[in-house]
Amino acid sequence: MQYISVAEAAQKWGVSPRSARNYCAKGQIDGAILRGKTWLIPFNAQKPHKAEERTLLQVLRAEKDGKISGGIYHQVQIDLTYNSNHIEGSTLTREQTRYIFETNTIDAEGGVKVDDIVETANHFKCVDMAIDEARRPLSEAFIKRLHLTLKSGTTDSRNAWFAVGEYKKLPNRVGGNFTAPPEDVPFEMKKLLSSYNKGGKKNLDELLDFHHSFERIHPFQDGNGRVGRLILFKECLRHDIVPFIISEDLKYYYHRGLSMWEKERGFLRDTCLAAQDKFKTYLQYYRISFK
Numbered sequence: 328m329q330y331i332s333v334a335e336a337a338q339k340w341g342v343s344p345r346s347a348r349n350y351c352a353k354g355q356i357d358g359a360i361l362r363g364k365t366w367l368i369p370f371n372a373q374k375p376h377k378a379e380e381r382t383l384l385q386v387l388r389a390e391k392d393g394k395i396s397g398g399i400y401h402q403v404q405i406d407l408t409y410n411s412n413h414i415e416g417s418t419l420t421r422e423q424t425r426y427i428f429e430t431n432t433i434d435a436e437g438g439v440k441v442d443d444i445v446e447t448a449n450h451f452k453c454v455d456m457a458i459d460e461a462r463r464p465l466s467e468a469f470i471k472r473l474h475l476t477l478k479s480g481t482t483d484s485r486n487a488w489f490a491v492g493e494y495k496k497l498p499n500r501v502g503g504n505f506t507a508p509p510e511d512v513p514f515e516m517k518k519l520l521s522s523y524n525k526g527g528k529k530n531l532d533e534l535l536d537f538h539h540s541f542e543r544i545h546p547f548q549d550g551n552g553r554v555g556r557l558i559l560f561k562e563c564l565r566h567d568i569v570p571f572i573i574s575e576d577l578k579y580y581y582h583r584g585l586s587m588w589e590k591e592r593g594f595l596r597d598t599c600l601a602a603q604d605k606f607k608t609y610l611q612y613y614r615i616s617f618k
Contacts, residue, residue, distance in 0.1 A: 328358065330367035340374035350375050383615050384564045387458050396429070399613045400458075403570075404428055407560060408450040410574050411553045414581075417443045427451075445480045450553065452476050457561035464524050465562065467516055473554050474547050483549055495548040502586060506545035515544045529566045534559060535595055539588040569610070569617050571602035 331339070337347040351359040351366040355375040359368045383399070390400035409417075409424040418440060419427075426434050427447050433439065453476050460469055475492025483489045490496050494512040498505075507515050523529075523537050538559055545551045556573065563570040573581045577598050584595025610617050 329370045331370045333366050336368045406572050411556050419443050442481045449477050453557050461564035477550050489548050494546045512546045569603050571599050
């Protein structure tokens with residue numbers, strides 16, 4: 328039998344030497360033999376058919392619908408819910424968040440805010456909504472449904488002045504900055520969505536530009552940060568961009584990036600790229616393809 332090297336096979340098949348070695352290690356090349364640390368490949372061996380790549384959205388939907396535990400869907404639900412709520416002051420730990428997701432109960436010592444528990448359970452539903460609606464254009468109706476789902480059953484929802492699932496009735500500020508007055512919010516949101524929904528595929532900067540504008544409008548009385556980050560997650564899935572989850576160690580840089588976006592885009596972009604790199608390690612572990 329005549330053999331060729333990994334490098335020769337890689338050149339013949341139009342792949343990298345690493346890919347050719349992986350084919351051998353996975354038993355995908357009939358007749359390939361390992362001598363020492365070197366693979367020898369039959370000269371007439373054919374390039375293996377590439378396995379169908381699984382996209383993140385496909386896997387999330389399959390695991391969600393199949394109620395599969397321990398996969399990327401499980402990971403996203405806990406990490407996104409815990410970190411996004413934690414940024415807004417939730418006192419629940421990551422372990423308590425996980426326990427609520429897995430058992431629909433709470434194991435807690437000492438005092439735990441009921442609203443933290445309710446909003447955690449609600450946030451899980453919001454993540455499901457983002458996955459289910461991922462490929463659909465972003466709309467006011469969807470954004471309002473996210474807010475309605477997130478804030479339903481909370482103390483805020485029992486206040487007459489708090490419009491659950493509707494735009495704010497009272498002026499509010501964020502980070503010491505003025506936001507859009509309540510009477511301007513409907514117009515500003517329509518203008519923002521009309522501009523954003525023009526054209527085709529979006530890149531990361533376009534998503535962050537929308538996020539910054541959304542948070543500057545601050546359309547709801549409360550819950551804007553979490554709704555905004557849920558929108559980011561959905562739109563990453565829609566436009567085949569690797570998602571990112573802002574964790575505790577990135578919280579300061581995330582807020583700084585939002586406040587400085589109009590002057591220096593690099594701060595927020597670099598923060599989200601760092602979070603994106605961490606998410607890529609999840610995708611690699613669960614063997615999910617990404618660009």
